[in-house]
Each structure stands twice: as C-alpha cells, then as structure tokens.
Amino acid sequence: xxxxxxxxxxxxxxxxxxxxxxxxxxxxxxxxxxxxxxxxxxxxxxxxxxxxxxxxxxxxxxxxxxxxxxxxxxxxxxxxxxxxxxxxxxxxxxxxxxxxxxxxxxxxxxxxxxxxxxxxxxxxxxxxxxxxxxxxxxxxxxxxxxxxxxxxxxxxxxxxxxxxxxxxxxxxxxxxxxxxxxxxxxxxxxxxxxxxxxxxxxxxxxxxxxxxxxxxxxxxxxxxxxxxxxxxxxxxxxxxxxxxxxxxxxxxxxxxxxxxxxxxxxxxxxxxxxxxxxxxxxxxxxxxxxxxxxxxxxxxxxxxxxxxxxxxxxxxxxxxxxxxxxxxxxxxxxxxxxxxxxxxxxxxxxxxxxxxxxxxxxxxxxxxxxxxxxxxxxx
Ligand SMILES: [Fe+2]
Numbered sequence: 064x065x066x067x068x069x070x071x072x073x074x075x076x077x078x079x080x081x082x083x084x085x086x087x088x089x090x091x092x093x094x095x096x097x098x099x100x101x102x103x104x105x106x107x108x109x110x111x112x113x114x115x116x117x118x119x120x121x122x123x124x125x126x127x128x129x130x131x132x133x134x135x136x137x138x139x140x141x142x143x144x145x146x147x148x149x150x151x152x153x154x155x156x157x158x159x160x161x162x163x164x165x166x167x168x169x170x171x172x173x174x175x176x177x178x179x180x181x182x183x184x185x186x187x188x189x190x191x192x193x194x195x196x197x198x199x200x201x202x203x204x205x206x207x208x209x210x211x212x213x214x215x216x217x218x219x220x221x222x223x224x225x226x227x228x229x230x231x232x233x234x235x236x237x238x239x240x241x242x243x244x245x246x247x248x249x250x251x252x253x254x255x256x257x258x259x260x261x262x263x264x265x266x267x268x269x270x271x272x273x274x275x276x277x278x279x280x281x282x283x284x285x286x287x288x289x290x291x292x293x294x295x296x297x298x299x300x301x302x303x304x305x306x307x308x309x310x311x312x313x314x315x316x317x318x319x320x321x322x323x324x325x326x327x328x329x330x331x332x333x334x335x336x337x338x339x340x341x342x343x344x345x346x347x348x349x350x351x352x353x354x355x356x357x358x359x360x361x362x363x364x365x366x367x368x369x370x371x372x373x374x375x376x377x378x379x380x381x382x383x384x385x386x387x388x389x390x391x392x393x394x395x396x397x398x399x400x401x402x403x404x405x406x407x408x409x410x411x412x413x414x415x416x417x418x419x420x421x422x423x424x425x426x427x428x429x430x431x432x433x434x435x436x437x438x439x440x441x442x
Contacts, residue, residue, distance in 0.1 A: 072276035075233070075322045076213055077202075077240040082315055084308065086243045087113065087203060091120045093239055094157055097199065099127045101155035103146055103170040105162045106133045108205055113246065114161070129153045137227070137337065137344065138165045138172075138219040143183040146173035150198070157199040161246070163258070164209025164218070164344070167202045167237075172217035174200035175235050186230055187219055193232040201239040205246045207297070207310035208258025208345060210265060210318020212240035220338045226416060227338030236322070244304070244311035252298050255310075256394035257345025259294040262314045263287065263390065264348040267370055267383075268327035269320045271363045272424040282320035284373045289313035291374035291390060298394035328429060329355045331422030332437075335413045340405060346398040349391040354437050355425075356384045362427045400441045410438050 081089055094100055100121055108114055109132035121128045131146045146169060150158065155177065160170025175197035176183060185191045202212035211218075215236040216229035250258070266283040269275060275283075289309045296306035332355070333347035342350070360367065360380050367380035376386025391397070414431050422429075429437065 070276045072278045072323055074278060075215060075236060076319050077237045079238070080240045080242070080315070082242045082312060084243065084245050084304070086241050087117065087246060090117065090159070090201065090203070090241060091124050093201065094121065094126065094159070095124065097126065097157040099129065099153055099155045101146070101150050101153065101158050102128060102130045103134060103158060103160040103162070103166060103173070104130070104132050105166050107249070108162055109133070111249065127153070129155060134162060134166045134169050136163070136165050138168045138217065140183045140187050140219050140221055143169045143172045143176070143219065146170060147177055147183065150177045155198065157201070159201045159203070161203040161205060163204070163206040163254070164211040167204060167209070167211040168217035168219060171200055171202065171211070171235055171237065172219060172230050174198045175230075175232060183219070184221070187221060187228075193230065193235065195232070196234040200237050201241065202237040203241045203243065203246060204311070204314065206250050206254060206258040207247050207307070207314040208261040210262065210314055210321060212237055212242065213315070213318030214322045218334070225338045225412070227334045228419060240315075242311050242315045244308040247307050247311055248301060248304070250301070252301060253395065255301065256294070256298045256396050257343055257349070258314070259290055259297065259310055259345075259394070260349045260391055260396055261345040262310070262317045263290045263294070263387070264329050264352065265317045265321050265326060266290070267387070268329055268421070268424070269317065269324045270370060271327055271359060271366055271426045272325045273426065274324045274424065276324070279320040279324040282316040284370070286313040286316040286320070287370060288373050291376070291386070294390060295393045325424035326421040327355070328358070328422055328425035331417045331419050331425065332413065332434070334419065334421075335416035336400060336405070339409055339412055340400065340403040342398065342400065342403045346396060349396045350398040350400055350441070352387050352391065353384065354440050356387065358429070358437060359425070359427050360384070405441060407442070410435050413438060
C-alpha cells in the first residue's frame with residue numbers, strides 16, 4: 064500500500080446528481096421553472112418508448128418541447144450548430160441531452176453557446192472564447208463509459224480538418240446529471256464493451272495523473288473493481304440489470320474523479336488517431352492500453368500493482384497490464400489501428416495534435432520522437 068502523502072484537490076461535479084433505476088422520472092420536476100425545453104438525442108433513443116414518454120410527461124406539465132435528434136458519434140461541430148440554431152429559433156431556455164458521450168458533449172457545448180453570437184466553429188477554432196454560464200443543461204447518459212455528464216469540457220471534432228479537441232469552461236459542467244442504468248439496457252454489446260473500456264481507461268489514467276488525490280483515487284479504485292467484475296457480464300447479458308447498474312455507477316464515479324483530475328497519454332493519442340481514422344473512442348483507448356501502460360510501467364509500478372490487486376488481476380504492474388488486455392479481449396474488443404489504416408504518413412498529424420491536457424497529464428512525458436516510436440509499435 065502506497066504511503067500517505069497529503070495532496071490538494073478541488074471537486075468539480077454537477078450541482079445535482081441522481082443515480083438509480085428509474086431516476087429519469089425525476090426529470091420533469093427538475094425542469095418545472097423552464098418554459099421551452101430542447102431535447103437533444105441520437106437517432107436510436109429518439110425512437111424509444113422512454114423518449115416518447117418523456118416528451119409526453121413534459122408536455123403534460125405545460126412545457127413546449129422541441130427536439131434535435133440524430134446527433135452523430137465523435138461530437139461533430141456541425142451537429143452542435145444544428146442544436147444552437149434550433150434553440151435560438153424556438154427561444155429554448157433549457158437543454159437536456161440524452162445519449163452517449165457525443166450527444167452529451169454536443170448538447171453541453173450548445174447550451175454554453177446558445178445565448179452568445181456566432182457558431183461553434185468560431186469557438187472551436189479559438190477565434191472566440193466561452194465567457195461563462197450559458198443555458199441550464201441536464202445530461203442523461205444512455206451508455207456507461209464517457210463520464211461526460213460530470214465534466215466541464217466537450218470533446219468535439221471538425222470533419223474538415225480532422226482536429227478533435229475540447230471546448231472547455233468551468234461553467235460548462237452540467238447543472239443536473241441523471242444516471243439511470245435502465246437507459247443503458249438497450250445499448251448494443253459492442254458499444255457496451257467499448258464504453259466500458261473507456262471508463263476503465265479513464266479510471267486508471269486518472270490514478271496515474273499527477274493531480275490524482277485521495278478523492279479521485281477512492282472513486283477510481285471502486286470504479287475499476289466494478290468494471291473488472293461486471294463489464295463482461297453486461298456485454299454478454301444485456302438484460303442483466305445488476306451488471307448494467309454496476310457499469311453505470313462505475314462510469315459516474317470515474318466521471319466525477321477525472322473531472323477533478325485529468326487523464327493521460329491514452330486519451331492524448333486516442334483523440335487525433337480517432338478523428339483521423341474514424342476509430343470509435345472506446346476502441347481507440349483499448350488499442351492503446353498495451354503500448355502506453357508499458358511506457359508508464361517504470362514510473363508507476365506501485366500504482367499499477369495496487370490497481371492489479373483492486374481488479375483481482377494479480378499483484379504487479381505487469382499483472383495489471385495483462386489483466387487490462389484480457390478484459391478488453393473478454394468482451395470482444397481486439398482493436399488494432401492497422402485495421403483502420405494507420406500508416407507512417409499519419410504520424411506528423413498525430414504528433415502535432417496530441418499535445419492536449421490529457422497528454423500533459425501522463426505520468427511519464429513523451430518527446431515527439433518517443434511518440435513516433437510508440438506509434439511504430441501500433442502499425
Ligand atoms: Fe474517454
């Protein structure tokens with residue numbers, strides 16, 4: 064067990080967080096003071112009974128309800144602009160995003176920008192900056208993995224330049240997060256696996272981040288233990304409610320933790336590679352586990368060993384590495400970037416676009432040449 068060292072921390076979470084089966088029913092009473100509510104979701108959830116029931120209950124309470132549906136994966140900035148335009152047209156005074164990480168991130172960015180002038184592209188490019196609080200924003204995840212319901216950033220992608228990065232402001236943390244595990248039951252197995260691995264990677268990158276603290280570590284150790292025991296079950300038995308609850312809870316705990324801490328090189332590299340080669344985020348994270356954990360082993364042996372014990376993978380840093388790879392394989396994720404067409408010609412773009420806050424939070428720094436050496440192992 065690591066020796067106690069006092070480390071400062073700042074907790075940044077939504078003002079209200081509800082976790083539990085059926086908690087989506089609490090949403091209408093939380094929105095009572097708003098007149099026009101804009102719902103944002105993906106194409107599948109828009110067709111669900113839960114979505115129809117939610118609209119009906121809001122309309123019954125006297126709200127005008129508008130919808131923007133079909134939000135795509137990986138947070139396209141064009142989708143954020145679509146939400147902004149609809150919100151300005153209908154004078155929405157609250158935004159509710161129900162979906163996976165991209166839906167929540169697009170809704171979150173839009174809520175911040177709706178009262179301002181201009182388009183998302185102007186803020187994404189850095190031409191303009193987010194000055195402060197936008198519209199009231201509620202987030203309801205339908206996947207267990209991203210933790211986007213807790214964080215103050217939106218990971219967005221520009222389809223023209225392939226740049227993927229965060230739009231960020233402390234006021235962008237959602238006002239309300241409702242994590243209802245029953246919303247994740249219809250999540251397909253491959254997305255269940257990829258999102259769960261994203262949560263797993265976020266937990267261990269949070270622990271090895273230099274800003275990690277007793278607060279974030281206690282959340283992450285619990286999250287990792289839940290994921291190690293329940294991800295395969297949730298993948299193989301989609302209707303297993305206890306496994307779905309465990310994964311939803313783990314994802315929430317991870318989001319609360321890394322909102323206060325940050326991540327590491329897996330996320331630093333997954334963003335440019337994912338944006339360039341259209342690799343789903345969870346699969347990109349899983350593919351980077353072996354090379355990045357090997358790189359970090361020399362400076363994080365003790366932490367990885369402790370995580371190996373928490374996950375019941377064994378007792379050493381290497382046990383953690385093998386256990387994490389086996390966990391990914393046990394739920395069918397065997398992502399290799401060569402399957403997505405990674406070539407040497409992509410390295411310059413990846414090196415130029417990997418220097419994010421996540422990369423800076425990696426416990427062992429990587430020079431450009433070292434990033435290239437790591438990428439060569441992925442070919
Ligand atoms: Fe992630």
